[in-house]
Amino acid sequence: MAENRDTGIDITSLIRPELAELEGYEPIEPIDQLARRLGIEPGQVIKLDGNENPYGPSPKALEAIANYPHYHIYPDPEQREARAALSRFLGVGTEYLIAGSGSDEVMDMVLRVFLAPGEGVINCSPTFGMYPFLTKVAGGRVIDVPRREDFPLDMPAIEAAARDAKLVFIASPNNPSGNVIARDELDALLATKLVVVLDEAYGEFAGESLVSEVPRHDNLLVLRTFSKWAGLAGLRVGYGIFPPAVVQAAMKIKQPYNLNAAAQAALLASLADEGLLRERVQALVAEREQLAAALAGIAFLRPLPSQANFILCRVVGIEAREVWGRLRERGIMVRYFDSPRVRDCLRISVGLPEHREALIKALQEIGGQLGR
Numbered sequence: 001m002a003e004n005r006d007t008g009i010d011i012t013s014l015i016r017p018e019l020a021e022l023e024g025y026e027p028i029e030p031i032d033q034l035a036r037r038l039g040i041e042p043g044q045v046i047k048l049d050g051n052e053n054p055y056g057p058s059p060k061a062l063e064a065i066a067n068y069p070h071y072h073i074y075p076d077p078e079q080r081e082a083r084a085a086l087s088r089f090l091g092v093g094t095e096y097l098i099a100g101s102g103s104d105e106v107m108d109m110v111l112r113v114f115l116a117p118g119e120g121v122i123n124c125s126p127t128f129g130m131y132p133f134l135t136k137v138a139g140g141r142v143i144d145v146p147r148r149e150d151f152p153l154d155m156p157a158i159e160a161a162a163r164d165a166k167l168v169f170i171a172s173p174n175n176p177s178g179n180v181i182a183r184d185e186l187d188a189l190l191a192t193k194l195v196v197v198l199d200e201a202y203g204e205f206a207g208e209s210l211v212s213e214v215p216r217h218d219n220l221l222v223l224r225t226f227s228k229w230a231g232l233a234g235l236r237v238g239y240g241i242f243p244p245a246v247v248q249a250a251m252k253i254k255q256p257y258n259l260n261a262a263a264q265a266a267l268l269a270s271l272a273d274e275g276l277l278r279e280r281v282q283a284l285v286a287e288r289e290q291l292a293a294a295l296a297g298i299a300f301l302r303p304l305p306s307q308a309n310f311i312l313c314r315v316v317g318i319e320a321r322e323v324w325g326r327l328r329e330r331g332i333m334v335r336y337f338d339s340p341r342v343r344d345c346l347r348i349s350v351g352l353p354e355h356r357e358a359l360i361k362a363l364q365e366i367g368g369q370l371g372r
Contacts, residue, residue, distance in 0.1 A: 022136050029333070040331055046358055048349040049333040051175070051202070051310050053231035055280045055352075057266060061232065064269035065262050075264055077256040082264050085271050086239055090211055095244040098251060099259045099267070103201055103225040103238030104130055109250040110167075110221060110240070111138040114195055120165035124153055126176060126342045128199065131169040146341060150304070151177035155188050162192040171199040173206050176337065176347040178306025180206050190217050197221045202308035204229035204281050205288070214241045221246060228309060229281050230270040235263045284309050288350045294360045295348070299367055309350045312342070318370050320344040326366045332359055 029049075035042040076082075083094040090097075100106040107130060115121065117139035123132045125146050132142040143165050145157045151174060158168065168189060172181040181198070189196045196219055203209045203224065211222050222241040227233035237259070242250065259267075270277060292311055295303040300323070302314040315323055324336035324346060335347040348359070 018136070018139070022133075024133075031333075034328065034331070034333060038329070038331055044331055046332045046351065046355050048351050048355060048359065049335045049347075050233070051228060051308070051349045052233045053228060053280070053284070053309070054350075054355065055231055055283075057231040057235075058270050058273040058277055060273040061230070061266040061269040064265040068261060068265045071261055073261075074257050075259060075261045078251075079259050079264070082239075082259060082267050085268050089271050089274070090241065092211065092215065092241060093244075095247060096214060096241050097239060098242065098247050098254070099237070099239040099264075100254065101238070101258050101260070101263070102227065102236035103199065103223045103240075104134075105236070105254075105258060106223055106238050106240040106250075107131070107169075107197070107199075108134050108138070109254055110195075110197055110242075110246075111135060111140065112253055113246060113249045114167055115140045120161075120167075122158060122161050122165045122168035122194070124158070124168070124170060124174075126151070126337070126339065127169070128171050128175045128201075147174075147177070151179050151341075153181065153185050155185060158189065159192055162194050165194060167195040167197060168192075169197045169199060171201065172210075173202045173306065173308035175202065175308065176310070176312045176335070176342060176345070177304060178202075178308045178310060178312060179304075180208070180307050186210065186213075190219060193219060195219050195221065197223065199223045201225045202228055202310075204278075205285055205309045206307040207285075211241050214243065218243050226267060226270060230266075230277050231280075232263070232266050232270065235266050237263045237267050284350050287353060287356065290353070291348070291350055291356050294356060295363075298360070298363050300370075301346075301363070311348050311350070313346045313348060315344045315346060320346055322370065323363070323366055326369070327359075327362055330362050332362055334359075 031042045031045045031047055035045050079099045082099050083097045086097050087094045111134055115138050118141055120141045120143045121135040122143045122145050125144055135142050143161050145161050148154050170181055200209055200222055214220050214222055224239055226237035292303050295301050300317050304312045337345045
């Protein structure tokens with residue numbers, strides 16, 4: 001065993017000082033951890049906190065992963081096959097496309113391409129927490145421009161903040177509120193000359209996309225993912241549709257083999273099984289409407305309209321954390337928020353019909369226990 005010795009070096013003093021105050025991104029709890037604590041099997045957990053696809057990957061994707069013969073060889077750093085397939089899927093040239101380990105990595109590429117230390121990034125809260133987190137990691141400055149009541153963008157405030165910023169991140173549908181950006185809002189954002197990063201992670205559930213606008217605007221970047229509609233969250237498959245000059249810069253700085261071989265095989269097979277995956281999306285959209293109606297019947301919940309695969313609910317008359325905790329005791333995981341604008345809110349992912357039935361039964365029981 002190596003002997004411990006004092007080297008005379010305070011290693012913490014060499015870490016970037018701004019990271020000392022950085023709060024880490026708060027991830028969701030893995031199923032096995034909750035199951036172990038409750039003393040149940042992981043398969044008994046109803047997971048409605050991560051906006052994942054309950055149908056899982058396409059059977060063709062699972063088969064492609066199992067049968068891929070070259071895991072011992074590094075994948076193509078230029079992502080040629082994947083980009084060609086995405087080009088056919090989207091109807092844009094390969095020069096507009098880059099793939100990554102989830103759209104989170106593609107966001108990180110964007111920030112590293114554009115952001116110098118101290119430059120501003122507009123964050124329209126409440127929204128996806130990775131935008132401010134990655135901005136801070138990149139040494140940028142977060143300029144928070146809160147959304148208005150019921151979560152539309154505050155365009156006058158964004159336009160005022162644009163004088164001191166370089167980028168703006170907009171999720172459409174927005175997470176956690178589920179609403180989409182209006183076309184006139186996008187036009188106004190582009191007119192500010194900011195780099196507009198439009199995150200369409202949930203776009204398939206809204207039935208609309210602005211990918212076709214990228215070739216028409218030098219300052220529009222669109223992010224997309226296979227995590228939600230294609231059920232590949234665990235494999236991390238995301239991509240960006242960017243102006244070619246931005247793609248060229250991002251290809252220079254990305255990790256050479258960032259799209260691993262299994263992820264690429266699953267991406268290609270998923271696109272070959274698009275019909276099945278679209279049917280599943282439509283099933284989840286229909287289930288979303290069933291869930292919204294059922295949640296509206298719970299006395300202490302106020303569900304908001306959503307065009308994503310989740311529904312944000314305001315909790316009234318009782319503590320949202322109490323409801324969240326009692327659901328967890330029953331093996332039902334939903335997302336609890338206690339931050340400005342979404343304090344006392346729960347975000348509930350759309351699952352299967354049997355998940356909805358178990359959730360509503362549990363909520364009714366909890367309401368009875370708490371006098372609601």
